[in-house]
Amino acid sequence: MVTLNDVQFVEAARGFAQRMIRQSTDDTARLRWAFLEAVSRPPSDKEEAVILRALARERARYAADNERAVKVLSPGESPRDSTIPAAEHAAWMQVATLILNLSETVTRN
């Protein structure tokens, strides 16, 4: 519950998303970087597919509702890179939440 809802973790997901977006312009490259960063190994094909599917779903959600994207990005005190479109940032933020909550991320194995 903490890692999903505490402001500190919500903000961390926003920051992690921002770092992913800055890595590359390619979706797959971004998520591979994030996965390696979180669990020190590349994702399997299946894992990659699950995450890309989640990304597509969240992109559609926020593309249709920019205000929702702005709001979901609001928690936390650190400033957001405003050059990143809100809908895109919000979609990646959900991907970040997913990766940061993997059992493998939060435990040593």
Place this chain on the structure above:
Amino acid sequence: MHPQHEFQNHLTRRTFIGQSARGVGGLALGSMLFPELLAAGTKTREGGLAGIPHFAPKAKRVLCLFQSGGLSHVDLFDNKPALHEFAGKDLPPSIKGTQRLTGMTSGQKGYPVRPPLVDGKACGKHGTWISNLLPHIQTIADDICIIKTLNTEAINHDPAITFMNTGNQQPGYASMGAWASYGLGTENANLPAFIAMVSQGTGKNPGQPVFSRLWGSGFLPSNHQGVGLRPGANPVLYLQNPPTVDGAQRRELLDDLATLNEERARELGDPETITRIKAYEMAFRMQTSVPELADISQESKATLDAYGPEVTRPGSYAANCLLARRLLERDVRFVQLFHRGWDQHIALSRQLPNQCHDIDQPTAALIKDLKARGLLEDTLVIFATEFGRTAFTQGGFGNPASGRDHHGRCFSVFLAGGGIKPGFEYGVTDDFAYNIAKDGVHLRDLHATILHCMGIDHERFTYKFRGLNVKLTGVEEAHVVKGVLA
């Protein structure tokens, strides 16, 4: 357990989870959209072991009202004429014996007998003697069965409270509620099977510490550990989703998360990954079930009045008693309250009345409330403590600063509800409530009896750990106390 066996075990469990995770998710979503389903609770059992219960249970749920610190059986339940006759005179050596005392009284010059602090009276049809410090509990005498000869080897708090709650004086064993969750699973998937709450008494403040391992899972899979509710308006923190994230969006994310975690668990066979998947599912369901649980605005004034004025102070024993009833109504398997502050080494005459006042009215109200709602008949109530207190005084006789030391040789607890003989007393202590005269009940016998009421044969309820088939009742022989059964 051999790693290979463990892997095979989890292989089965994992396959099950793998197949059912989506189904469970769908269920959670359904109950979110149709809250009346949630309010009614889902009546099907989830989890638990095949073949358990072993026989038809008398109790479907357990409520343990744990009085932490060592409640004085001498003052409250086990009155003896000799305590008055010998007031101020040393406890006869033949009674005192040579057993171990704690360091707090072992060097004391004399051991003067101290009679109960106040009088009591014979209550109910059975004529059970109960102290006038517990006027409300006096009114439920015919609903309860007092065991006067419970005994433990432990003489200090931590080993004693650990023994009572886990069947062993050493930390690391599974608690009673965790065993219940492991064996019997849950009948309301929207709440944890085992919930614990702690309150601080007004007797000794602060009381002895109460650690979360008392409701821990020990060697059992960690999803069986009790969930501790926090006192106050938010019993569980971080229930609120981030802004604009609704249940449907969260559901989709958790499904993805479960898929990824299952994938990894399948590869590595780490049972704790399975536990984590379950924890995320439970968290999701609790986002709806906990606020509904904690909202007592629909309770009638009569109900609130019955539990007493403290019921509206979050975190009080009274408030926890009301929450306990709401949890039991929702078929939570095992609910346990811990009330701190029963440790009257000093100032017994000042501390004990306060401590009794904390718990008297709410305890009686809770048992009457359960009875009125038809829940008492299949709920086992355990009013327990880790040990009793000495018949002799700690500190000078007549000194207002004096109290009583720990006493594990015999002490009183009471049971009520599912499977228990109401309006009854079991076991007899000697003339000084200091040793067992007849029908001793060891802690492991109490544990065997608790399991029996839940339909479990303690001999056949084991978990492989460190090469042993570990039981709640331990390695020594334990007996169900047939005499307290209805």
